[in-house]
Amino acid sequence: MRFQYFGAAAAAGVLAALIPASITLAKPASPVIVDYCHIDYEQGPNVTPSAAIALTKKSGPLEIKFTNESEKTAVTIRFGVEMEHSTASIRDVGSFAPGITIHHKFRDFSGQTKFIFSSEPQPKCSVQYVKFADGSTWSAGEE
Secondary structure, three states: OHHHHHHHHHHHHHHHHHOOOOOOOOOOOOOEEEEEEEEEEEEOOEOOOOOOOEOEEEEEEEEEEEEEOOOOOEEEEEEEEEEOOEEEEEEEEEEEOOOOEEEEEEHHHOOOEEEOOOOOOOOEEEEEEEEEOOOOEEEOOOO
16 A cells, blocks of 8 residues: 555656646637638729720728637627738627627728739738627737
8 A cells, every 4th residue: 555655656756847847828719710801803994995904903892701609799809910911900899699600891901903913812810809798808919
């Protein structure tokens, strides 16, 4: 019986020595998941009314489809948007119930004119901040 107790204590000591003193806990995953982040491009006006030739295209609105995966109603969500080496922040305010997918269009990104043969860059969206109806918050910067 004494040997079993000693063996368990020794194993616990070895295990404690192997675990670092400061363990960094993983950042909690975002409570809101971005399902879709996209901008459509439309052909611009024709060069002349009789010609079916356009030299430009225009960007449409930024579309973000997201789902609140938490168990609480979200009231404010801030998205980080990266596109062509620039960043922007989009804030969506409302009542976003748990488990419901929301599809919103943000016109802030529409109307940018590009040459017809240029690329059609697509944004990368991430959730930066969420405020819940109970006053609690989640931030991508929290540790």
